[in-house]
Amino acid sequence: MSRNGGSGGVPQLEPEVFDRSIVSVALTAGPEHRLAYYNEAFLQLFGRRRLGARAAEAFDEPAAAPFLRMLDEVYDTHTPRQVTTPRVSESSAHGAPGRRHFVYSSSPVVSRYGPGVLTVAVDNTRQIEAVERSESLSEQRGQALQRYEALMSAVSQIVWLMKPDGAITELVGGFEKYTGTPWRPVIDSVWLSGVHPHDRAGLLKTWQDASSGTPSMFVCTFRMRTASGAYRHVQSRAVPIMREGVVEEWIGTTADIEDQWRNRLRERLLARVATVSAANDVPEALAAVAAAVVPELTDACVVFLLPPAVHGSAVGPLTATRVASVARNGLPELPPMHHQTYTIGPVVQQVVASRRPQLLTFESGKPPPGVLPDVSDAWLRAARATSLILVPIVIDAAVVAFAAAAGCADGPPPGPADLALLGEVLHEVRDPLRQAMELQATRHTALTLQRALLTSTPRVPGAELAAHYQPASKTAEIGGDWYDALLLPDGSVALTIGDIAGHDLEAATRMSQLRSMLRVIAYDRFDEHARPYKPSHGLARLDRVTEGLDAAPLVTVVHANLTPRPDGGWHAAWSNAGHPPPLLLPAAGRPRFLRGNGPDLPLCVDSTMARHTWHRDLGIGDTLLLYTDGLIEVPGTDLSVGMGHLADNAERARADGVPLAEMCARLLASVGDRRDDAAIIGFRPVLLPPADSPGG
DSSP, X not given: OOSSOXXXXXXXXXXXXXXXXXXXXXXXXXXXXXXXXXXXXXXXXXXXXXXXXXXXXXXXXXXXXXXXXXXHHHHHHTOOEEEEEEEEEOOOTTOOOSOEEEEEEEEEEEXXXXXXXXXXXXXXXXXXXXXXXXXXXXXXXHHHHHHHHHTTTOOSSEEEEEOTTSBEEEEEOOHHHHHSSOOOSBOOHHHHTTBOTTTHHHHHHHHHHHHXXXXXXXXXXXXXXXXXXXXXXXXXXXXXXXXXXXXXXXXXXXXEOHHXXXXXXXXXXXXXXXXXXXXXXXXXXXXXXXXXXXXXXXXXXXXXXXXXXXXSOOOSOOEEXXXXXXXXXXXXXXXXXXXXXXXXXXXXXXXXXXXXXXXXXXXXXXXXXTSSOHHHHHHHHHTTXXXXXXXXXXXXXXXXXXXXXXXXXXXXXXXXXXXXXXXXXXXXTHHHHHHHHHHHHHHHHHHHHHHHHSOOOOOOTTEEEEEEEEOOSSTTOOOOEEEEEEEOTTSOEEEEEEEESOSSHHHHHHHHXXXXXXXXXXXXXXXXXXXXXXXXXXXXXXXXXXXXXXXXXXXXXXXXXXXXXXXXXXXEEEEEESOOOOEEEOSSSOOEEOOTTOOBOOBTSOTTSOOOOEEEEXXXXXXXXXXXXXXXXXXXXXXXXXXXXXXXXXXXXXXXXXXXXXXXXXXXHTXXXXXXXXXXXXXEEOOOOOTTXXXX
């Protein structure tokens, strides 16, 4: 329960805390004041009322009209109101017990039903009768009434009365039994020493906020040291007792809410962990797990990934790689994440072998050596750590990682319940982690296949040739991009750049099949229907074969044939099947995209449609670049924006006079965090050395 709710800063509450209250309590919700709750004491005083009904229907007796008006006023102004002049209830159709005297107050609240009004009524029939016998009891009746009203939202365990000077009196005992220390008559540093060190500042600030200016209800949840030495969550609630506009005293209660707090924390943490997706790569998934438990369950959490071969029984030195770390606000800055690997020591080895968590406690800022890497030890010293929980992360009986959760800033070590909950949260992430690890292994296989196929470019007399491939930045993405350069027997060169739909191992496999088929078609170029070879004919044949074999769902590709000219230049002929257009970077002049009349349809759409070949002469120093869309995609923008960036970057690289291979590498690096894989291949005519020169 928080001090501020969702409407006007009014307190939130759960009405069930009043089930056994000795005062009558009713809760209405919304502008129609629908009756959401009332307790047994209310039933005894006013009879049964229909839950869910509007207040005007639930309280239909004529004498209730002032009460209905007060509900409107409290709800609209967010200001509490009280009626201290006794009212009288009569016997009614609702089953009220008969003529009773009562007073009541109404306060704005927020509950799970939304904004509403909490009304507390006190049956003061006996006091009225006593007043009639003795007027001297009048002031006692008023003071008792105000104290009852102050208890309207408390669970009666420890009840206390505090004066403005800090003097505090225990009205209903239990403090010494709960904390193991005697009751202190004043709030001082000794009293505060029983509060968890990390909660003291928040407790004092909440009290200052409630008591400064116009006093308001004080509500604060904090950890208190119990007689056993363990900390448990308690909630203190108090309201001011005003006399002529001045706070005379505060009356409040402190109740143990550890079970409710822990159940809600568990639900919250498990909900966070449930958002960890297999679409994340393994480090990202582990980072999400670490973030889920900080700061509610621990001050800092770092996760180490173990090698795939570790199953808890490995022999010899084991290594672990730091892949994720999170710390709460107010602690030193975490060291940079460079995926450092270190050899784990005996303590971690025992955790891995036993598959059980282990708690280490130590003096502030003095972690035991050899448990974590040096960079983590240095951070623990700076953060004044006092405890470390090592928790193995087990998937299918194998320890795949371990988490190290630290208690910092001189805080006391966590209790058994904290250890159990941390273990449960880390256990719940096993399914998405398993899927992420399987996807990572699949991606590794696909990348190995791609790199095996994307061989180095051949040496071409009279031309500079270079190509680069870069996988997606996110390991969840496995691309179907490919390039190919084939030097043919007649001295011409077949260049291809393509992208197959899909981001999985199947896409990479199909990519290898298409690449091989197009190679065969380009090499076996001479037939009665196509002299000389036209790239459009090659793509048309590939389209028919792919469709017939159902080899791919959708493919975009640029296929080019470059033939040398007597003057040292080259002639480029190309066909475009739904792919981004080639970029021509002249030796002098602005870059331009070779669009022709637009691309033909991608492959695997309609193999009967005609395909076209376009032509362009390339002079010495001109550069022809073929690329995939991963190089020009800018999230949230049109492809033309990325194409413009590509042309500008290419022009800058040309101005710097860099070799073609460096230009291609620069263009790939300029994309930054890449959502898709990308490939680029470049061709540049160069002067051949004279025949009689060395090496000519």
